[in-house]
Amino acid sequence: MVKVRLLKYTRGGVKLIAKSARVSGIPESLGDVETVRMIVENDYGSVLEHIYFTFDISEISVALSRELLEHRIASHTARSTRYNLEKGFGFVVPPPIGKHRKLKAFFLQAMRHYRRLYADFYDKMLGAGFSREEALEAARYLLPMAAHTRYVWTVNARALINFLGLRLCVRAAPEMRELAEAIRRLVVKVYPEIFKGVGCRGVNLGCCPENENRPSNCPYIGRIPTRKEVAGRAGG
Numbered sequence: 001m002v003k004v005r006l007l008k009y010t011r012g013g014v015k016l017i018a019k020s021a022r023v024s025g026i027p028e029s030l031g032d033v034e035t036v037r038m039i040v041e042n043d044y045g046s047v048l049e050h051i052y053f054t055f056d057i058s059e060i061s062v063a064l065s066r067e068l069l070e071h072r073i074a075s076h077t078a079r080s081t082r083y084n085l086e087k088g089f090g091f092v093v094p095p096p097i098g099k100h101r102k103l104k105a106f107f108l109q110a111m112r113h114y115r116r117l118y119a120d121f122y123d124k125m126l127g128a129g130f131s132r133e134e135a136l137e138a139a140r141y142l143l144p145m146a147a148h149t150r151y152v153w154t155v156n157a158r159a160l161i162n163f164l165g166l167r168l169c170v171r172a173a174p175e176m177r178e179l180a181e182a183i184r185r186l187v188v189k190v191y192p193e194i195f196k197g198v199g200c201r202g203v204n205l206g207c208c209p210e211n212e213n214r215p216s217n218c219p220y221i222g223r224i225p226t227r228k229e230v231a232g233r234a235g236g
C-alpha cells in the first residue's frame, strides 16, 4: 500500500497567490480566498507556481516511480539501487490480483524467486572478487518492476493540479490512482481553497478530453460530457 507524507509546503499560500495575482491587475476588493478560487476556476495558473509541496512517498513500485518521473515539472529524488543493498526487498502486489488466490500465490512465488536471484547474484559477485559497488550495480538489473522504492517529490500547485487531473482519471494505473488520491487528501487538508474542487481532468475542465477513450467505468459518464460532445454542441 502506497505511503505518502507531506514533508513540507509553502505556508501562507493563499495570501501569496492573491498578492501575486494582484500584481497583474486582480482588484484589491476581491478577497484572498475569492481570488484563489477564481484563479483555480478560470485556470489562471501561473501564480499557483509560487506554492510548493514536498512529499515523502514510500512502498511504491519501481513501475510507478517511472510514471511519476514523466511529470517533468517537479523535482524528483528516488532511492538509489546503485548504493543500497536491496536483499529481501519489499514489493507491490498489483491491485487486481490481490483478491485472486491462485494468481496472487503465483505472483508471490515469483517475487520470492527474484529476491533469491538478486541475493545469490550479489553474493556470487562478491565471491568472485568484485567490489561491493560493482556487485550492487550489477545485481540491481535483477530487480523486478514490482520492487519497492522510495521517493521524495517536490511539485508546485499548478503542476500538482495537472498531475491530479491526469492521475485521478480511471484510465490511470490503479497504483498511481491510489497515490494521486492520497496526495489529494493531504493537500485538500492544508489548502482546501486550492484543491477542494480538483479532480480528474473532466472535473477540472467541465468536459472529458478522453473522448472515445473514456472507459465505461468512469463515474462521471452522464454527468460530465466529453470534449467532443461539447464541441459538437458549440458547432451545431
Ligand SMILES: Cc1cc2nc3c(=O)[nH]c(=O)nc-3n(C[C@H](O)[C@H](O)[C@H](O)COP(=O)(O)OP(=O)(O)OC[C@H]3O[C@@H](n4cnc5c(N)ncnc54)[C@H](O)[C@@H]3O)c2cc1C
Binding pocket: 070, 071, 072, 073, 074, 159, 162, 166, 167, 171, 172, 173
Ligand atoms: C492514462 C495515461 C497513460 C499514459 N501513457 C503513456 C505512455 O504510454 N507512454 C508515455 O511515454 N507516457 C504516457 N503517459 C504519460 C503522459 O504522456 C505524460 O508524460 C505525463 O502524464 C506527464 O504529464 P505532463 O506532461 O502534463 O506533466 P509535466 O511533465 O509535469 O508537464 C506539465 C505541463 O507543462 C507543459 N510542458 C512540460 N514539458 C513541456 C515541453 N517539453 N513542451 C511543451 N510543454 C511542456 C505541458 O503543458 C504539460 O502539461 C500516460 C499518462 C496517463 C495519465
